[in-house]
Amino acid sequence: MVRPRFARLPPAQQQAILRAALDEFATHGFHDASLNRVIDAAGISKGSMYYYFDDKADLFAHVARVEFERLLADVGPVARPSEPGPDAFWSTVERFYRDALTRLAAHPRVASLARTWLGASENPALQRAQLELEATVMPWLERVLVLGRSSGAVRTDLPSDLLIAVAIGMGRAMDTWLLSRPPDDTAPPPTGALVGMLRRALEPQT
């Protein structure tokens, strides 16, 4: 767990460290990231790093949590739709998804972090960090799911963790696909179609 000492640092220095770590993890993933490069870039000593964080995984977990929370805060909550009914819910989701994509596109390093988070890992230290992250994001997803169900927009015949897993998987797939498009393809992402597929998979059967 991040030590309180870190929180007591001058914001500028906190930023420097987090930024350096973000760069490193985004560029090299978790395992290949080098703490040596992080401390060089952040301009602190190796001792200091271990004074602030338990270990590499702790640093990763912290930097990822900060970035994700910032992202969620930026995008704003998935608000309760103004009108009742599935259509309004899915519109809200699509709007949120488009926003999130836009922001991730503007912050490719955070997108990269997210991919590291979602990647499988055999490393126990990283797994700990991943669990910690999950604990940050899952409640948020569950809230959205509840909202969807109360709008009659999401099926209730399957367990919610399965639905969430599928939603994450589809999101990841779309991300992969978007990434694989040639860089000069300036067409906007087909968010309508993508959310449409998600909707069809998750909405109640008729």
Add this chain to the structure above:
Amino acid sequence: MVRPRFARLPPAQQQAILRAALDEFATHGFHDASLNRVIDAAGISKGSMYYYFDDKADLFAHVARVEFERLLADVGPVARPSEPGPDAFWSTVERFYRDALTRLAAHPRVASLARTWLGASENPALQRAQLELEATVMPWLERVLVLGRSSGAVRTDLPSDLLIAVAIGMGRAMDTWLLSRPPDDTAPPPTGALVGMLRRALEPQT
């Protein structure tokens, strides 16, 4: 790329090497796998390994390709459904999916390899290997997609690589969810529901 030299080895020795590598990669993932352990288990010298394979990623790509091809061969092709129409196609897919799951459950090391393959990686060498693997599996998936479309079972309004990405993502999500269930849950996987979601996402809109 695997060197032809490897193919010229006595099959027994090829098996020994591939088996050792499969064990190692399945147990430790790509990065944490140790070539030293592989050559110890395979009973060959370090020099020989580099005589047969370019590098670690090359070994991984080869072992993964061999295992996947064996898996696909075991399960058999997704045959042209005996009857026309979407229902027959999706039944075939579900049957295939159930078979594949069964086989993966029987070969956990191959399942583990698949997860390594599907995991995102920032490691350039591994990415190269992943691309190589993709080249093995994609044509197969595309064949299935064509089949589905000619049955009217799969939408044609979205690019096929997007549909494939979504299918892979959902498959991965289901795998994750299946893995996360308590080990003593002996209920059979809800393949029907899972393929149902896939179908709803991919079938043509009405």
Add this chain to the structure above:
Amino acid sequence: MVRPRFARLPPAQQQAILRAALDEFATHGFHDASLNRVIDAAGISKGSMYYYFDDKADLFAHVARVEFERLLADVGPVARPSEPGPDAFWSTVERFYRDALTRLAAHPRVASLARTWLGASENPALQRAQLELEATVMPWLERVLVLGRSSGAVRTDLPSDLLIAVAIGMGRAMDTWLLSRPPDDTAPPPTGALVGMLRRALEPQT
């Protein structure tokens, strides 16, 4: 040397520090003991520790001296035997030895400390501390020796520091041997035989 500042602390806090240090040194030996753990357990700051003690070795020397003095005080002095003659002296020694063993068995941490003290060390800081400790215990041993000589129980043809070294060495050997016995061996230590060997080595020649 312990700073007088330490003596001025409230006894409760002195106890907390000494107890934490005793635990740490007994568990990990000198080198592997961590000052960080000690200050955590004692609930004081790093700065305070260095305000009270010169360094790690100083802390070790102090904690060891306190414990040994307490042990000697508990066991009581090797009293002048009530009767004259060697037999009475050696009986006293044996009684003392048995008492000391009993007490060490009841305070394994102190026993562990004693072993660290008696262990050879190339570490200059620890050597300094060991010398300091010696200065605490040697006078006590010399008093016993004088007692023995005046009873005619201890030879006078060899220098007293040699005799003391031999006595310590034999004590250490016995300790080692006692420790090496299987834990389920509940037979009482053969103190008679052990002191008998010591006696034969140290008593005057006939």
Add this chain to the structure above:
Amino acid sequence: MVRPRFARLPPAQQQAILRAALDEFATHGFHDASLNRVIDAAGISKGSMYYYFDDKADLFAHVARVEFERLLADVGPVARPSEPGPDAFWSTVERFYRDALTRLAAHPRVASLARTWLGASENPALQRAQLELEATVMPWLERVLVLGRSSGAVRTDLPSDLLIAVAIGMGRAMDTWLLSRPPDDTAPPPTGALVGMLRRALEPQT
């Protein structure tokens, strides 16, 4: 365990490594010895060191075993006394002891190593090495003990491991005492008196 690779090295390089390690361990003890210094002094790479030895403790065990075996070989075995009876046995022991002391005095680094060996350790890796060393030396000591008993020179009423422990403890004590004498004391060590004490402790009671 030392790897056979090491034995295959040119003798000159083996010597260089063993010599560097001996210097380092003798000067700094086990824990404070630095592998980095050893490899610098030996002129080999870090990788090579770990190619030859499992780890630090393995290196220590090997260097110590080599030196002790050389010492024992130099001094020669404790030969069966030419005449029967205790006196001849103890004369042999004293002669051996004097020889060994002479040689240790001529090789202070080996003496230092011996002290590290005999020192207590909390370090599991070092303990492993110490056990390994013990396995080298104990049989030798036991042989001497058997010899002594068959000459009627050593008591049979106490277990041999206790007698050996006492003998080692006394030897260590004498070593300590000899070391503590001022360096300008050129008087020969009182081996007669020292062995005399050992004899009195170990010989049968009358």
Add this chain to the structure above:
DNA sequence: TATGAATGAGCTTTCATTCAT
């Protein structure tokens, strides 16, 4: 065709100690 010795850059982590406040 096959070997295995040799490498050295790289890793994460620990720790006693200093010093400005």
Add this chain to the structure above:
DNA sequence: TATGAATGAAAGCTCATTCAT
């Protein structure tokens, strides 16, 4: 009198890869 932030040197160890034979 007391703090705790900051340090940097040092540690042991792993590994994929190269290359002379």
